[in-house]
Amino acid sequence: MKYFWLFLCFIISSTFFGQTKIKGQVIDIDNAVPIAFASVTYNKNTITADWEGKFSVEVNDTKLPIKINYKGYYEKAVYVSDSKTVMIIKLVTDLNDKKAEIYSEIKVNNIIKKVIENKKNNDPEKALASFQYKNYEYLQVTANPDSISSKIDTIYKKRLLGKTVIKLDSVNYKFKKVVEKHHLYQTEKVNLIQHSNKKYKETVLATRMAGFETPLYEYLGLKLVSYSAYENPFKILEIPVQNPISNYGRKLYSYKLIDTVSIQGRKAFRVYFQPKKLNSNKLRGLLYIDTETFAIAKAFYRIYGVVNINATYTFNYRKNEQIWFPKKRDFKVLKGNNYEDLKILGGTIKFSSSLDNVESKNATDQAYLHIESTPFDIEINQPITITKPRVKIEVPESSLNKPDAYWRTFAKDTIDKRKLRTYTTIDSLSLSEKIEHKVFLGRKIFNGYFPINIIDLDLRSIVKFNNFEGFRVGIGGITNDKLSENYRVAFYGAYGLKDREFKYGITPSYLLHKETETWVGASYSDDIYEIAQTNFVTDSRRFKIYDPRPINISTFYNNKLGLAYVESKMLAKTSSYFGVSHNQIQPLFDYTFVNDAKSYTDYTITAVQLAFQWNPFSNYMQTPIGKIEYEKRHPKFTLQLTQTLPNLLGNDFVFSKIDFKTYYELPYLSGQKSSLLLQTGIAFGDVPITHLYSIVPNNLNRDAILKRITFAGKNSFETMYFNEFFSNKYASLQLKHTFNKIRFGYKINPELTIVTRMAIGSNNKDNQHLGISYKTMEDGFFESGVEFNKIFKGFGLVTFYRYGPNQLAKFEDNIAIKVSYFLDLGF
Incomplete structure (x- = not known):
């Protein structure tokens, strides 16, 4: 009998040790997106993978295959090797299956429909009269040291003559040592979030950023993921996507009821959703829906693509209010299938993919960004006073210097030793490398200035070139806050080497009201300007290493300009300008303007100008350094009105101008973007050619294509010749x-842009413009092209073709080839 038990133990132990636990994940071979709930069959037993395509199988016979099935894909059979316990199984789309979409069951469709219908009762922002809470948010950029190899790799490189060079690569080893000691980066903030009567306000109570005495205010407004699971559009990395619990979202997603579970003693449906187009990289995830109230009790969101994103929302059920209120928000960003670095907080951070649990050759690919957001001190349906409701985020001076004792109250039960070391390490690194100064300097350069003591040097004034002046050399600048916060003086001087003339200007101004950034100023200048161009005075200034269009322009006019003005941001989401100017104009080309039987070769224009830029969908932050547009939404609108003043200071002509433009940009999670620019203007009265519209032409009137190669402009008509068209009213549309x-390869990675531009205009005034001939655009002007930008070192190549009623007789005359250049300043 004892031999029987011995034999039985031998059989059992043989069976036990003969089994191997295999972990796997099922993904799409084309886009590496996990395939949720795929069927996994082994030895006639079938299980279902989870919503991230992961499964676990006990294998006791390696000769038997594991078969994977999912609708729309070919079946795949894989065999397990003794040495491999982790498998990534890639399914191939069945091209014979013509169904591009999958559809939801009727029952789960009704559940989602009820979720949408009951939003008004379940969304705290709609269901509650008021609420406020404090929110602690911790952001870290870090990596798991265990995921990084500590080996020092050997690299073999071949030289030109065939000799092999052996080098030691210690990057992974050094990177592992760094992340074992401290995180790569971290920042914390505490906000007071208030909702009352459909008004929203966020006040920063405390903030600190590793390496910065003064925080990057742009980060404080950074919204990487939506606060609310009900928000539509739902935001991921500040890019809007359709929420699956919206009416339009139901058309884009399919839903599957998995089972019913219990959360905090309440039953909840567990519903999986994914895009109807299975190969789409859109949002997918799990929703836990209260079976009684149809509220969201928990939610998981995933996006796989250029970056891989994991977002988790947890809620706490409050019996008194019968509502699920946010409890915690967890957000993680990892590298996806992109080859480019993802830039956040002005720096370059590399993220890793969570699909393959294998060591990366590049250690920095194991880094990831992680945000935890936790509400506390929650008050519901209590009297709330929201101050300055037009400003969505307020950052008071008192929030910038909280002591360490304040932050210790937010420490977790388990002390993160790496977190404690990060601030001291990054702060010392910041001091040694002057990171904060570099950010300050970067902001200045971005706006076209370089600070030198009390003066910000104007980088645009140093050297320019055009056909009239030749090389134009000069110097300019503006006083900064080191001299005074309440007044500033801008100035410049320049000399044209070809026309041998000096140009200069000076503009003193005074700050009337700091909070609304209201400035009053005066200006005098003696300079030249391109004819027939519209400059919107409310446009923000951005740095360009060069301005390509004026290089080829020959028709300028001299203007001795005296100006008094007021500019302000007093109106919500609006920049406004009011100015009165006196212009003594002398065209610098052969031109005579005949008006009321009188000829003018030079003239005086006294005018008043009123301008507004309105960004109704953007959100603003009030900081100690002024108001910042932290959430730039589109469309944006600009309106500018100009009226000459009869019989004042020698004004010669009476005319009015109305100019308008709107810009819309739509970014996608894939990294692509679309944009639209609509611009129009109309002039009434007696308008000289210097103040008409030529709609930004940028082509030379030369016979050969190669002789017309110049630099491309940003929004210019590349096939339209200089001085070819003039209008007193026009409309133009640009689509990109x-x-x-x-x-x-070989560092040649162009950015492809397709562009279409069109314009229409006319000039039906009887004024005579002598000395210059031109056409009008009643029949319209059309061009389309392809831009290969940033091919190498910022340089690119663009080509455009002109077509339609104003197409030229010779085919080659309709083609324009240009060189483009983009300067990447890194912020």
Whole structure:
């Protein structure tokens, strides 16, 4: 009998040790997106993978295959090797299956429909009269040291003559040592979030950023993911996507009822959703829906693509209010299938993919960004006073210097030793490398200035070139806060080497009201300007290493300009300008303007100008350094009105101008973007050619294509010749779509943009413009082209073709080839 038990133990132990636990994940071979709930069959037993395509199987016979099935894909059979316990199984789409979409069951469709119908009862922002809470948010950029190899790799490189060079690569080893000691980066903030009567306000109570005495205010407004699971559009990395619990979202997503579970003693449906187009990289995830109230009790969101994103929302059920209120928000960003670095907080951070649990050759690919957001001190349906409701985020001076004792109250039960070391390490690194100064300097350069003591040097004034002046050399600047916060003086001086003339200008101004950034100023200048161009005075200034269009322009006018003005941001989401100017104009080309039987070769224009830029969908932050547009939404609108003043200071002509433009940009999670620019203007009265419209032409009137190659402008008509068209009213539309970079290798990675531009205009006034001939655009002007930008070192190549009623007789005359250049300042 004892031999029987011995034999039985031998059989059992043989069976036990013969089994191997295999972990796997099922993904799409084309886009590496996990395939949720795929069927996994082994030895006639079938299980279902989870919503991230992961499964676990006990294998006791390696000769038997594991079969994977999912509708729309070919079946795949894989065999397990003794040495491999983790498998990534890639399914191939069945091209014979013509169904591009899958559809939801009737029952789960009704559940989602009830979720949408009951939003008004379940969304705290709609269901509650008021609420406020404090929110602690901790952001870290870090990596798991265990995921990084500590080996020092050997690299073999071949030289030109065939000799092999052996080098030691210790990057992974050093990176592992760094992340074992401290996180790569971290920042914390505490906000007071208030909702009352459909008004929203966020006040920063405390903030600190590793390496910065003064925080990057742009980060304080950074919204990487929506606060509310009900928000539509739902925001991921500040890019809007359709929420699956919205009416339009139901058309884009399919839903599957998995089971019913218990959360905090309440039953909840567990519903999986994914895009109807299975190969789409859109949002997918799990929703836990209260079976009684149809509220969201828990939610998981995933996006796989250029970056891989994991977002988790947890809620706490409050019996008194019968509502699920936010408890915690967890957000993680990892590298996806992109080859480019993802830039956040002005720096470059590399993220890793969570699909393959294998060591990366590049250690920094194991880094990830993680945000935890936790509400506390919650008050519901209590009297709330919201101050300055027009400002969505307020950052008072008192929030910038909280002591360490304040932050210790937010420490977790388990002390993160790496977190404690990060601030001291990053702060010392910041001091040694002057990171904060570099950010300050970067902001200045971005706006076209370089600070030198009490003066910000104007980088645009140093050197320019055009056909009239030749090389124009000069110097300019503006006083900064080191001299005074309440007044400033801008100035410049320049000399044209070809026309041998000096140009200069000076503009003193005074700050009337700091909070609304209201300035009053005066200006005098003696300079030249391009004819027939519209400059919107409320446009923000951005740095360009050069301005390509004026290089080829020959028709300028001299203007001795005296100006008094007021500019302000007093109106919500609006920049406004009011100015009165006196212009003594002398055209610098052969031109005579005949008006009321009188000829003018030079003239005086006294005018008043009123301008507004309105960004109704953007959100603003009030900081100690002024108001910041932290959430730039589109469309944006600009309106500018100009009226000459009869019989004042020698004004010669009476005319009015109305100019308008709107810009809309739509970014996509894929990294692509589309944009639209609509601009129009109309002039009434007696308008000289210097103040008409020529709609930004940028082509030389030369016979050969190669002789017309110049630099491309940003929004100029590349096939329209200089001085070809003039109008007293016009409308133009520009459409662009920019694709992701194309990787050719050898650091040649162009950015492809397709562009279409069109314009229509007329000039039906009887004034005579002598000395210059031109056409009008009653029949319209059309051009389309392709831009290959940033091919190498910022340089690119663009080509456009002109077509339609104003197409030229010779085919080659309708083609324009240009060189483009983009300067990437890194912020």
